[in-house]
Amino acid sequence: MYSHLIKHIRNYVPLSDEQAEMLCVHIRPIELKKKEHLLQEGEICRANYFVEQGGLCMYFNHEKGVEKLTQFAMEGWWISDYMSMALQKPATFGIKAFEDSLVLALDVEAQEKVYAELPQLERYFRLMMQRGYAAHQTRLRYIRERTAEETYLSFRSQFPDFVQRIPQYMLASYLGLTPEYLSELRKKDSTRIS
Amino acid sequence: MYSHLIKHIRNYVPLSDEQAEMLCVHIRPIELKKKEHLLQEGEICRANYFVEQGGLCMYFNHEKGVEKLTQFAMEGWWISDYMSMALQKPATFGIKAFEDSLVLALDVEAQEKVYAELPQLERYFRLMMQRGYAAHQTRLRYIRERTAEETYLSFRSQFPDFVQRIPQYMLASYLGLTPEYLSELRKKDSTRIS
């Protein structure tokens, strides 16, 4: 049960089958259809979410109802509005599925119980948070280092399959540029190859 | 001893005086003069660093030897190149003092010992990493949400004292714009007031 999650945890800390059972009791599974919301801006974020299957994206509402993506979360990634979750204040981000997904929620109250019962998970989540922090340090660097065009090219070569998996307007939003301009870059890129 | 650090930890987890002693044994204090380096790009990052006094900044080397700042760390903040520290790969960031500082290093080997002796610190660092992660989520949002001018104005109103504490070229670099353009914004801003 929840095999991806258990396997993922075991990459970082020991967890017996029995302990895995103890953890699963606290998990609240959520099935999401494409475009369904997991968290809306303004709600108080109740949980940390693990993507067991499918894919989520995090966004915020810019002016004129334009949504800007800030993160993706694929199978094996945790995601949440950590500011909202930690302080129990209204979320400034929304989270939704860009594919049909199975998400495992670990609610804030459940987190405390889990840490009490399975102390090694404190370590596991420390490592997850550290990984997320590190990823953002790297990401910020990329944003500052490259022009939009370089960002696109390097993203494309680093995650070629992922680029196929999501629509272009989402990719544009994630990379911080307009769909129109991304289209232009793609054209420029393809003429260069031929 | 290391009173800021101990006090900081006690905001998050219990720590007896005796336990504080046990922790301090593993701390490696480092005094830095203004502009001295704590970590150079290319080195392997050995530790997580706590700013007991003074202030540090994190940067990377862009082309033409231009340094771009990505983070500051003031008293009471932990900082490190977490990618380099976790994977023990060469750092892609540098860290240096922008004021005379007292820094407390917790080396990677020491971290493991500390977690074994004082399990509550696993929780403390989980919370610290989560805080850092959350701060970066928010930061990325600000970058995407605002123009350079808005970024400057909001930063100035949020941290007025900090703006006084650092030279303008550092602030410009941190905000992701050129010193020349920041100068222009400042002028525009001041004429608007008068």
Add this chain to the structure above:
DNA sequence: CGGGCCTTTGACTGGTTTCAACTTCTGTGG
């Protein structure tokens, strides 16, 4: 008091956005 670093100024450049119109794709109901 001198030299180098920091800041300012102005002209020019260009990467990227905006807007609007058009085309292509997609999925949903009849």
Add this chain to the structure above:
DNA sequence: CCACAGAAGTTGAAACCAGTCAAAGGCCCG
């Protein structure tokens, strides 16, 4: 299974935000 509507992608023109470059002025610290 087709039709059609709305969503997604493309194109081109105009505008603009911000960077680059070069030179001058100010200021801090040895």
